[in-house]
Amino acid sequence: MALLRTVAGTANVLDHPTDLLVYDGDGAADKGQPDVVVFADSAEQVQGIVRIALEHGQPVTARGAGTGLSGGAVTSQGGILLITTHMHRLLEVDQENRTALVEPGLVNVELSNQVADLGLFYAPDPSSQKSCTLGGNVAENSGGPHCLALGMTTNHVLGLNVVLPNGEALELGGPTPDRPGYDLVGALVGSEGTLAITTRICVRLTRKPEAVRTFLVVFETIAQASQAVSGIIAAGMMPAAMEMIDRLVVQAVEAAFHVGFPASAGAVLIVELDGLTEAVEDDSLRLRQLCRELGAAEVREAVEESERTRLWQARKEAFGALGRIAPNYYIVDTVVPRSQLMNVMQQVTATAEEYQLQLGNVFHAGDGNLHPNILFDARQPGMLERVLECGKKFVEICVAAGGSLSGEHGIGLEKQEFMPLVFNEDDLAQMRRLKRVFNPDHFFNPCKIFPNGHATCAEVPRRPGSDLAAAAW
Amino acid sequence: MIATGAHALAVGAICPVAAEDERPRYAVDGQVPAVVAFPRAPEEVGRLVALAGEHGWAVTPWGGGTHMALGDRPRRVDLVICTTGLADLVEYQPANLTCTVQAGVRLPDLQRVLREQGQMLPLDPPKPEQATVGGLIACNSSGPARARYGTCRDVLIGIQVVNDAGTLTRAGGRVVKNVTGYDLCKLYTGSLGTLGIITEATFKVWPLRERESTVLASYRELAPAWETVRALFRAGLPVHACELLLPSASEGRGYLLAIRLGGGQASLNRQKADVTTICSAGFPPQQTRAIEIVEGDTAPDFWQSLASYGWAEHDLVARVSAPPASLGQLLAALPRDAIAVAHALSGVAYVYGLGRSVLADVVAQVQNACLVLEQCSPWEKAQGSVWGPVGPEFALMRRVKEQFDPRGIFNPGRFVGGL
Numbered sequence: 001m002a003l004l005r006t007v008a009g010t011a012n013v014l015d016h017p018t019d020l021l022v023y024d025g026d027g028a029a030d031k032g033q034p035d036v037v038v039f040a041d042s043a044e045q046v047q048g049i050v051r052i053a054l055e056h057g058q059p060v061t062a063r064g065a066g067t068g069l070s071g072g073a074v075t076s077q078g079g080i081l082l083i084t085t086h087m088h089r090l091l092e093v094d095q096e097n098r099t100a101l102v103e104p105g106l107v108n109v110e111l112s113n114q115v116a117d118l119g120l121f122y123a124p125d126p127s128s129q130k131s132c133t134l135g136g137n138v139a140e141n142s143g144g145p146h147c148l149a150l151g152m153t154t155n156h157v158l159g160l161n162v163v164l165p166n167g168e169a170l171e172l173g174g175p176t177p178d179r180p181g182y183d184l185v186g187a188l189v190g191s192e193g194t195l196a197i198t199t200r201i202c203v204r205l206t207r208k209p210e211a212v213r214t215f216l217v218v219f220e221t222i223a224q225a226s227q228a229v230s231g232i233i234a235a236g237m238m239p240a241a242m243e244m245i246d247r248l249v250v251q252a253v254e255a256a257f258h259v260g261f262p263a264s265a266g267a268v269l270i271v272e273l274d275g276l277t278e279a280v281e282d283d284s285l286r287l288r289q290l291c292r293e294l295g296a297a298e299v300r301e302a303v304e305e306s307e308r309t310r311l312w313q314a315r316k317e318a319f320g321a322l323g324r325i326a327p328n329y330y331i332v333d334t335v336v337p338r339s340q341l342m343n344v345m346q347q348v349t350a351t352a353e354e355y356q357l358q359l360g361n362v363f364h365a366g367d368g369n370l371h372p373n374i375l376f377d378a379r380q381p382g383m384l385e386r387v388l389e390c391g392k393k394f395v396e397i398c399v400a401a402g403g404s405l406s407g408e409h410g411i412g413l414e415k416q417e418f419m420p421l422v423f424n425e426d427d428l429a430q431m432r433r434l435k436r437v438f439n440p441d442h443f444f445n446p447c448k449i450f451p452n453g454h455a456t457c458a459e460v461p462r463r464p465g466s467d468l469a470a471a472a473w
Numbered sequence: 474m475i476a477t478g479a480h481a482l483a484v485g486a487i488c489p490v491a492a493e494d495e496r497p498r499y500a501v502d503g504q505v506p507a508v509v510a511f512p513r514a515p516e517e518v519g520r521l522v523a524l525a526g527e528h529g530w531a532v533t534p535w536g537g538g539t540h541m542a543l544g545d546r547p548r549r550v551d552l553v554i555c556t557t558g559l560a561d562l563v564e565y566q567p568a569n570l571t572c573t574v575q576a577g578v579r580l581p582d583l584q585r586v587l588r589e590q591g592q593m594l595p596l597d598p599p600k601p602e603q604a605t606v607g608g609l610i611a612c613n614s615s616g617p618a619r620a621r622y623g624t625c626r627d628v629l630i631g632i633q634v635v636n637d638a639g640t641l642t643r644a645g646g647r648v649v650k651n652v653t654g655y656d657l658c659k660l661y662t663g664s665l666g667t668l669g670i671i672t673e674a675t676f677k678v679w680p681l682r683e684r685e686s687t688v689l690a691s692y693r694e695l696a697p698a699w700e701t702v703r704a705l706f707r708a709g710l711p712v713h714a715c716e717l718l719l720p721s722a723s724e725g726r727g728y729l730l731a732i733r734l735g736g737g738q739a740s741l742n743r744q745k746a747d748v749t750t751i752c753s754a755g756f757p758p759q760q761t762r763a764i765e766i767v768e769g770d771t772a773p774d775f776w777q778s779l780a781s782y783g784w785a786e787h788d789l790v791a792r793v794s795a796p797p798a799s800l801g802q803l804l805a806a807l808p809r810d811a812i813a814v815a816h817a818l819s820g821v822a823y824v825y826g827l828g829r830s831v832l833a834d835v836v837a838q839v840q841n842a843c844l845v846l847e848q849c850s851p852w853e854k855a856q857g858s859v860w861g862p863v864g865p866e867f868a869l870m871r872r873v874k875e876q877f878d879p880r881g882i883f884n885p886g887r888f889v890g891g892l
Contacts, residue, residue: 283737423644
């Protein structure tokens with residue numbers, strides 16, 4: 001402990017039980033208390049902390065803002081929780097290559113804000129973008145509404161500086177394309193902090209589109225809205241974003257934000273088109289026509305910038321608005337082929353009814369990325385178990401329809417036991433090989449991603465006899 | 474090492490093998506394989522690899538054979554596994570814009586199927602007629618379209634690979650957005666068959682351009698041509714491709730910029746007008762404007778031939794790359810008569826007919842630039858690795874190879890740092 005304080009500074013090391021309580025989880029249901037929390041200020045400190053931990057056989061779990069939704073930043077085995085939020089500088093903007101060098105603790109939207117004057121932005125925009133960090137985004141390969149046309153985090157990360165579990169610091173990738181060798185940056189993005197800790201990121205910036213038009217398309221039923229999403233994609237349109245909000249969430253959002261959603265709507269789509277003025281004009285006409293053909297009750301356009309901002313605020317903060325309906329919610333992140341949306345939504349709705357659970361849907365429909373939200377009161381006995389069981393059913397429905405476990409939140413602790421639904425033992429063994437390359441002793445973020453029953457996880461990196469609380473260190 | 478007789482019989486019990494006189498056609502850097510196998514299913518690839526593992530044979534996967542010159546001289550070539558028999562279209566969901574195909578499917582065959590539904594795979598590598606999907610991924614081949622759509626890593630969403638034990642393994646999936654387990658698709662892309670044999674791939678596909686036009690502009694000097702490229706970059710138009718041909722490659726048209734545009738009629742008209750203005754502004758006062766616009770129907774042939782430019786004619790094909798804004802420096806550092814075509818917005822150029830001694834000096838002048846000899850003579854290969862020197866990250870790459878191919882049976886010696 002004294003060593004940690006020497007490296008990171010006394011104020012940046014927390015080990016009082018009440019302090020530790022604050023850091024026992026992220027945005028997911030699973031909890032796990034760290035033995036000590038350390039805020040790092042620099043890559044050198046990260047390396048120093050990792051080396052101390054290594055010497056004392058303590059696992060290290062990296063954490064950004066803790067907004068993750070799969071338990072990626074939960075210290076399932078105790079040890080050190082290394083927080084990178086103090087490393088939040090935008091180090092360099094290279095306008096000529098349209099790239100930026102950032103520290104991992106920089107908040108997602110802050111990057112876009114800081115380069116806005118240059119006519120640029122950072123494309124991946126998770127709903128939590130006002131608080132989540134870019135380091136966390138790299139770990140989870142985060143998505144967001146605008147990933148439909150522009151791709152996920154992995155499509156926007158060019159290089160990484162990392163500290164490896166052996167304490168080594170390394171720079172990987174960079175702005176030069178087609179570098180010889182294995183794409184280690186590609187392998188690290190989305191590895192959920194189980195392979196390396198990011199200390200610096202080289203990201204691609206995107207030029208702001210010259211025209212943006214945002215539409216609110218109203219449907220009588222969620223089935224019609226789902227069908228419309230498939231229809232728009234099948235017609236060869238590539239909107240910048242296409243988000244679905246169902247009746248329950250529409251009502252909650254309306255009560256919270258007064259965006260003018262029609263209370264009678266069965267579901268609404270927020271569809272955004274961007275690009276050249278002429279292209280957006282053409283696409284708008286096409287979209288209106290398609291929506292009418294696909295049974296929309298109404299197509300409204302957010303004409304003023306303020307309307308557009310409100311619409312997106314309503315979308316991104318919809319989860320918060322759900323607090324008006326029930327004290328707790330459990331958001332399930334799954335993904336299906338877009339042609340299966342209607343079929344899957346029907347099954348998901350029926351399943352929630354079967355479990356007598358209230359469901360609110362707000363999701364990235366254009367990608368087929370569902371987020372059915374189960375609304376409940378955790379104080380009711382047996383409720384959480386029922387909710388989690390229902391969530392598992394949702395995942396099974398999606399997998400049966402050709403989908404996958406997670407579109408953007410990751411596996412973490414939440415879905416590790418579901419991995420066999422999509423990957424057999426051989427597939428997982430191949431992934432474990434990658435883990436052995438970087439983190440053979442499970443020293444970083446142990447007991448995540450792979451199915452191992454984390455209650456009885458065998459990945460316990462502690463040395464026998466070592467104890468973080470011991471005065472010796 | 475395979476002793477042909479008995480082992481060839483064992484291979485022949487799994488799938489068809491090449492006749493004795495056919496084998497030399499499958500030589501890699503002059504090394505003729507003892508057996509060439511033509512599996513008809515991923516499971517047969519698995520059995521072949523398992524057999525190879527048992528006997529310690531070196532296995533070289535072979536797709537369309539378009540990039541067999543890529544890489545260092547292999548330490549051994551015992552068994553060539555030719556994947557062209559894996560030619561099934563596994564699943565195509567036009568409404569989901571995803572397509573799953575076996576690795577031996579040839580690119581034009583896939584594009585034909587997609588085109589019928591108004592879609593395409595936005596990868597346009599050199600020699601596309603022969604290229605197979607598996608080879609495309611293993612070599613991470615790309616072409617002019619990368620300016621708009623990126624490369625393999627941006628469209629590959631799922632993969633099936635036969636590992637070193639001969640087991641079929643999967644990663645990714647068939648959905649466009651997926652964070653489920655490690656993204657091994659990225660690791661396999663560009664790994665040149667050194668980690669396993671790709672047997673199936675799922676791609677994110679794109680709608681076809683409604684209409685297209687190509688703007689051609691010729692400049693007498695590099696500087697104004699390069700300035701025009703930068704102006705195009707800053708303008709942020711949705712350019713589908715932007716190639717810069719140096720005079721020795723442009724058949725007397727100087728420094729030729731070829732800019733491919735696509736979209737609906739109104740958008741296309743606007744783009745043509747803007748690009749014409751930008752290109753015109755680039756001409757120095759003493760030079761007359763030399764701009765030509767080629768409309769949709771004839772341009773695709775131009776682009777197809779451009780994608781394969783120089784590969785058949787030149788023994789030496791080198792790829793140089795740098796951060797996109799520095800590519801101009803690289804081009805300026807080339808000898809004035811160099812034959813080169815650049816993916817001008819992407820920071821990548823292909824140089825034909827020049828060897829390492831010249832190009833290493835060129836690359837040394839530009840920060841963070843890379844040089845790879847994609848096609849070269851045995852003599853060049855004997856002088857040193859075609860991939861260039863390894864960096865500090867090589868230790869990790871070696872560990873990747875050791876983990877995924879501990880016995881070193883896949884393409885030994887051909888990849889970076891002798892992996």
